[in-house]
Amino acid sequence: MLSALKDAPPGHLALGAVACFILYQVYIYLTVGASRRKFAADHGCQPAPAYPHREPIFGIDLALKLARYGKSKTFLEQARNRFLAYGNTYSLKVMGKNAITTCEPENIKATLATKFQDFNLSNVRKAAFQPLFGKGVFTNDGPEWEHSRTMLRPNFVRSQVADLDMIEKHVQNLIKEVPTDGSTIDLQDLFFDLTLDTATEFLFGESAHSLGSKSTEENERFSDLFTYCTTMIGDWSRIGIFFGIPDQRYHRFAAGIHKFADRYVEKALAHHRAQKSGMITCENSPNRYIFLDELVKKTNDPIELRSEALNILLAGRDTTASLLACLWNVLSKRPDVWSKLRAEVDSLGGKKPSFEELKDMKYLRYCINEALRLYPVVPSNGRVAIRDTFLPVGGGKDRKSPIFLKKGTLVSYSVFSMHRREDIYGPDAAEYKPERWEKLRPGWEFLPFNGGPRICLGQQLALTEASYTTVRLMQHFRDVESRDSHPWTELLTVTCASNYGAKVALKP
């Protein structure tokens, strides 16, 4: 048989291959295809409108456009324009794969919550994140993810996330970096250092001390290593090869990040061993919460410990910094909002706020919600269907019918576009208007922290840190002046910050 194939002319072989392929397709159409058509009919599914690809096999035309939009910092705005043009849910091709994209709350809810079991994270996310972040809560699926989440959840109880003294120490370091002579400072850079310092202290018990330090040629700051790597990973996971693959520098920096984390993992393991052998007792160990010290009680695998810690660092650092940067960017440009917030901050009489007082600051909460609505830190996201399933709306002429999803279909969703929908937020949806939160009680229409079983674990921690930092800065500096004339522009890494930062002058 093999020798007959070897002797066959190449033309015959090619014809044979084509015939086999066609037969296989017919077989699929009659078997799996038939049960899929029945499934779709049983659920009343209708096709979603399709993106008008010029190259409909791989969708290269759109991929090239996305790469261009990424470079011109209009990726999010263009996604919104496409929803306006083709509907709130439409189908497309992503690197040859079937995909659905949506900004419909009902469909997002199905993907993340009601049909949670039908979806996994995409392989692109895993491929992009795992070399640096390993297998952890942010990159795992199924039982592995459940294990990560169960292990981590107890670390986010209220007593752990309300360590305002720790935040205060780092906010004071930030304040020292702000010039008082009216010269311009980009608060965004400082916020990225602040959240790295607080997150490393929370995780490892020791801060990376980024605030107040500068990278030199021999001594690269942890903050700069981390930012470089997350920027590269963000580009890679969004548009893959069109943004290039990680370079030598990325690999060198990733090794540096691993080395940094491993030092603390070893320390936590040694501490745990000493506790178990009775060399140190709870009474004589420091009375301070350290995330890794808690985690070693659940696992002593150093790679698992490093991965979970880096996953939390990833989830917690850029996100809170981006929120603070976008918030201060808009506050500095809106004297009306600033003066209302100033009145609320002044009602504290200059005292450091307690956790409860922060929670009672309504207008501050409105300002933060409104920043998260217009500049969501995780503006788009996605999942992949791991079995045949359907989304509840978007199909058929009226776009109200369910849509069938074949196993393997990608579902991407744009929180950015949903948060700017005029039919949800009104004709002034594009305007920064904290007052709208006096009456707004959105459900799945407002999704900065995700929803369903994978909802953000650090929401309370992030809101506390962003609120506390804002209040303390406003107590220290009476006035703010924007030093940036651009409209808000996206800066996409693994999160979304502000391309022109938060350039301000602050006056004591």
Ligand code: HEM
């Ligand atoms: C403004 C700040 C933050 C925002 C907007 C935010 C948003 C999000 C979003 C959208 C997700 C879902 C990602 C996905 O499933 O694809 C997520 C997950 C997560 N976040 Fe946050 N986050 C913030 C801060 C934090 C902080 C400070 C921490 C911890 C220190 C944290 C820990 C996590 C963890 C562990 C997950 C993974 C949950 C899981 O998959 O089970 N986040 N966050």
